[in-house]
Amino acid sequence: QVQLVQSGAEVKEPGASVKVSCKASGYTFTRSDINWVRQATGQGLEWMGWMNPKSGNTDYAQRFQGRVTFTRNTSVSTAYMELSSLRSEDTAVYYCARQSASGWPPGFDYWGQGALVTVST
Amino acid sequence: QSVLTQPPSVSGAPGQRVTISCTGSSSNIGAGYDVHWYQQLPGTAPKLLIYGNNNRPSGVPDRFSGSKSGTSASLAITGLQAEDEADYYCQSYDDRLSGSKVFGGGTKLIVL
Numbered sequence A: 001q002v003q004l005v006q007s008g009a010e011v012k013e014p015g016a017s018v019k020v021s022c023k024a025s026g027y028t029f030t031r032s033d034i035n036w037v038r039q040a041t042g043q044g045l046e047w048m049g050w051m052n053p054k055s056g057n058t059d060y061a062q063r064f065q066g067r068v069t070f071t072r073n074t075s076v077s078t079a080y081m082e083l084s085s086l087r088s089e090d091t092a093v094y095y096c097a098r099q100s101a102s103g104w105p106p107g108f109d110y111w112g113q114g115a116l117v118t119v120s121t
Numbered sequence B: 001q002s003v004l005t006q007p008p009s010v011s012g013a014p015g016q017r018v019t020i021s022c023t024g025s026s027s028n029i030g031a032g033y034d035v036h037w038y039q040q041l042p043g044t045a046p047k048l049l050i051y052g053n054n055n056r057p058s059g060v061p062d063r064f065s066g067s068k069s070g071t072s073a074s075l076a077i078t079g080l081q082a083e084d085e086a087d088y089y090c091q092s093y094d095d096r097l098s099g100s101k102v103f104g105g106g107t108k109l110i111v112l
Helices: none
Strands: A003-006 A010-012 A018-025 A034-039 A045-051 A058-060 A068-073 A078-083 A092-103 A106-111 A115-119 B009-012 B018-023 B036-040 B047-050 B064-069 B072-077 B086-094 B100-103 B107-111
Touching: A003 A092, A003 A106, A010 A018, A018 A092, A018 A115, A034 A068, A045 A068, A045 A092, A045 B086, A045 B100, A058 A068, A078 A092, A106 B036, A106 B047, B009 B018, B018 B086, B018 B107, B047 B064, B072 B086
Parallel strands: A010 A115, B009 B107
Antiparallel strands: A003 A018, A018 A078, A034 A045, A034 A092, A045 A058, A068 A078, A092 A106, A092 A115, B018 B072, B036 B047, B036 B086, B064 B072, B086 B100, B086 B107
């Protein structure tokens, strides 16, 4: 069965960077784009961007450009999201989500369990 | 402010039918892009509920249905059950924002 398992919670100081991992299993990692979505406590979902695991191509939402980087290691079927210059407003749960094969454009058919990132002094 | 507008909350009694609206514009839903719906139970990750406007993934009960018309979409839930109490999000694509997938602000469904 398809699973996306994310790394654990992190606490970072303002100005630092955080790197969250997302390990895929149950399907061929390079065949589906991985998207990243975040959710601040009590708030809605916010799309951050996507990565094609086969080519490494990425596209970032405008508000995160210059501050976020998506990478992958195909040998271990893992995608990574790194967010830099952290500020308190970045405190949120970060989800990875697999892009579906259906729809135009497709939605997200499987989600990781989420990784809480807390930015605090 | 979300690009797609949803009511903050809706409520209904067990067994009733409720609908959740998702209002967009000519640059997203009105441009013909598909709408997808997600259910987020408390403390869990979102789950795909409806894809491509009106299709249910395997395992989703047929009590859930989706529709789309013009610049809006709707999620309908019939035979409301206590376990349906959750947050629901619509999602589409907006061509004013390069490559951007967009979510509605979310709707809290309260089962009375």
